[in-house]
Amino acid sequence: MSLNMDRVASAFTFKGGMLPMTVMELTSADPEQIRAQLAGKVSQSPAFFQHTPVVLSVEQLDEPHLALERICAVCRAHKLLPVAVRGGTDPVKQSAWALGLGWFPPQEARPRAVEEAPLAAAEPQPEAEASPAPAVGRIYRGTVRSGQQVTAPEGDLVVVGAVNPGAEVLAAGSVHVYGPLRGRALGGIHGDRQAGIFCKELHAELLSLAGNYKRLEDIDPRLLNQPVQVQLRDDQLNISSLG
Amino acid sequence: MAKIIVVTSGKGGVGKTTSAAAIATGLALRGNKTVVIDFDVGLRNLDLIMGCERRVVYDLINVIQGEAGLNQALIRDKRTENLHILPASQTRDKEALTPEGVEKVLETLSQEYDFIVCDSPAGIEHGAQLAMYFADEAIVVTNPEVSSVRDSDRILGLLASKTRRAERSEPPVKEHLLITRYDPSRVTSGDMLTLEDVREILAINLVGLIPESEAVLRASNQGVPVVHDMDSDAGKAYADTVSRLLGEEVPLRFHEYQKKGLLSRMFGGGRR
Numbered sequence: 001m002s003l004n005m006d007r008v009a010s011a012f013t014f015k016g017g018m019l020p021m022t023v024m025e026l027t028s029a030d031p032e033q034i035r036a037q038l039a040g041k042v043s044q045s046p047a048f049f050q051h052t053p054v055v056l057s058v059e060q061l062d063e064p065h066l067a068l069e070r071i072c073a074v075c076r077a078h079k080l081l082p083v084a085v086r087g088g089t090d091p092v093k094q095s096a097w098a099l100g101l102g103w104f105p106p107q108e109a110r111p112r113a114v115e116e117a118p119l120a121a122a123e124p125q126p127e128a129e130a131s132p133a134p135a136v137g138r139i140y141r142g143t144v145r146s147g148q149q150v151t152a153p154e155g156d157l158v159v160v161g162a163v164n165p166g167a168e169v170l171a172a173g174s175v176h177v178y179g180p181l182r183g184r185a186l187g188g189i190h191g192d193r194q195a196g197i198f199c200k201e202l203h204a205e206l207l208s209l210a211g212n213y214k215r216l217e218d219i220d221p222r223l224l225n226q227p228v229q230v231q232l233r234d235d236q237l238n239i240s241s242l243g
Numbered sequence: 244m245a246k247i248i249v250v251t252s253g254k255g256g257v258g259k260t261t262s263a264a265a266i267a268t269g270l271a272l273r274g275n276k277t278v279v280i281d282f283d284v285g286l287r288n289l290d291l292i293m294g295c296e297r298r299v300v301y302d303l304i305n306v307i308q309g310e311a312g313l314n315q316a317l318i319r320d321k322r323t324e325n326l327h328i329l330p331a332s333q334t335r336d337k338e339a340l341t342p343e344g345v346e347k348v349l350e351t352l353s354q355e356y357d358f359i360v361c362d363s364p365a366g367i368e369h370g371a372q373l374a375m376y377f378a379d380e381a382i383v384v385t386n387p388e389v390s391s392v393r394d395s396d397r398i399l400g401l402l403a404s405k406t407r408r409a410e411r412s413e414p415p416v417k418e419h420l421l422i423t424r425y426d427p428s429r430v431t432s433g434d435m436l437t438l439e440d441v442r443e444i445l446a447i448n449l450v451g452l453i454p455e456s457e458a459v460l461r462a463s464n465q466g467v468p469v470v471h472d473m474d475s476d477a478g479k480a481y482a483d484t485v486s487r488l489l490g491e492e493v494p495l496r497f498h499e500y501q502k503k504g505l506l507s508r509m510f511g512g513g514r515r
Contacts, residue, residue, distance in 0.1 A: 143446050145400035146393050164396050164444055182444070
C-alpha cells in the first residue's frame with residue numbers, strides 16, 4: 001500500500017520558503033551601546049518588539065571575537081529573538097552554533113541562490129547574469145491541470161496541450177505552449193534574459209521572464225485569445241501577437 | 244470482478260451524492276448487481292438520499308474495524324432489486340478509514356457485484372483520495388460555474404497521479420464528465436458557463452448532462468433517487484447517463500434552451 005496520505009505516513013514535509021526577516025546590522029560590538037540604543041527604540045515603537053525574530057549581521061564589524069552571548073541576552077531582554085548570525089570569522093560562526101543560532105555566510109560572498117520558489121523570481125533582479133540555457137529541455141504532452149506544476153529545470157519546456165487555470169509551467173529557458181495558456185508561465189527561472197514564452201492562445205494568469213512579471217490584469221485585452229510571444233525588453237515584458 | 248466507479252468533484256454541493264445515488268440505482272435497474280458506498284465519514288448523506296436512513300445499523304467503519312460483518316452492514320434497497328447501500332459512519336473519526344481496510348472491503352464486494360459506486364466526500368483530503376484510490380472509472384461532477392470547473396480540474400490531476408492505477412502504471416482511470424444543474428436559459432443569458440466552455444477546459448469525455456430540475460430536490464427530500472422519476476428531465480438525463488456508462492450511444496438532450504410556447508406557459512406550470 002503506497003497511498004500517499006501525509007497525515008498518516010509522514011510526519012512532515014520540507015518546503016522552501018521566503019519569510020520576511022529583520023536584519024540587525026551591528027556597527028558596534030559593545031553590548032552596553034546596543035542596550036542603550038534598543039531601549040530608545042522600544043519606547044518609540046513598542047509594537048515592533050514582540051519576540052520579533054532577527055538575524056544579527058556582524059559583517060560591518062572587524063572583531064574576530066564577539067560577546068555574542070551578551071549581545072543575544074540584550075536582544076532578548078528587549079523582546080527581540082536572535083535566530084541566526086550573518087558573517088564574521090570562524091570563531092563567531094562556532095559560537096553562534098554553540099548558542100543554538102544559525103549562521104549565514106556574509107552577503108557579498110554568498111553565491112547567487114537558485115530560486116526555489118517560482119515567485120521568488122518575481123523580485124526584480126537587475127544584476128542577474130544571463131546564463132545560456134543548456135540544450136536539454138522537456139516535452140510534456142497533455143493538459144496541465146489546476147494544482148499541477150511542470151518544470152524544465154534546464155532548457156526549454158514544450159507543452160503540447162492546454163495549461164489550465166491554477167496550473168504552473170516553469171523553465172530555465174523558454175516556455176512553449178501549443179494550446180491555450182490559462183495558468184502561470186515562468187521562463188528563465190534561473191535568470192536567463194533571452195528566454196521567451198510562446199503560446200497558441202493567451203489567457204495566462206501570470207507571465208514571468210527572468211523575474212519580471214505581468215499579471216493577467218496588466219495584459220492588453222486585445223492580446224487575449226491570441227497566439228503571442230513574450231520577450232524581455234529593458235526589464236519589461238513585451239507581448240506581441242504571432243497571428 | 245466488479246467495476247469500481249468513484250463519483251467525485253472536489254467542490255462540495257455540486258451533486259455528488261445525488262448523482263451517485265441516481266447512477267447506482269440506474270445501474271441496478273438495468274439488471275446489474277450494484278453496491279453504493281458512502282465515503283463521507285462524519286457527514287453521512289447517501290442513506291438519506293437513498294431513503295434508508297432508518298435502517299442503518301452498522302457502517303463502513305464498523306466493517307473495517309472488524310466490529311461487524313460486511314453482510315450485516317449492507318442495506319438492501321427496498322425499491323430496486325440488485326442494489327445495496329453501504330453507509331458511512333456519522334460519529335467516527337474519519338482517520339479510521341484505512342487504505343488496507345477499504346481495499347479489503349472492495350475486494351470482497353468485487354467478488355459478488357458488477358458495479359461498486361463510491362460516493363466521495365468533497366475536498367481533496369484523506370477521504371476523497373481514498374474514495375478514488377482503487378477506482379477503475381471516475382465520474383467527475385461539475386456545475387457550469389468557474390470554481391466548480393477549477394476544482395474538477397484539480398481532481399482530474401489527482402486521478403492521474405494519486406490512484407492505484409497511476410501508481411502501478413496500469414491503464415489510467417477512465418474519466419467521465421457529468422455536468423449537473425445545467426440551466427439552458429441562464430447559459431443563453433450568459434450567467435452560466437456553456438457546455439462547450441466546460442468541456443474545453445476539462446477536456447474529458449462527457450457522460451451526461453443533468454438539467455437544473457425541481458425533481459432533484461423533491462427526490463432528495465423524499466429519499467427516492469431521481470432516476471425513479473422518469474417523468475422528470477433530470478430522471479431521464481440520469482437514465483441516459485447510465486446508458487452511456489454502459490457503453491451505449493445516446494444523443495445529448497436538455498442542453499438547449501426551449502422557448503416556452505403559449506400553451507405550455509398557460510398550462511405547463513414550472514419546470515419539471
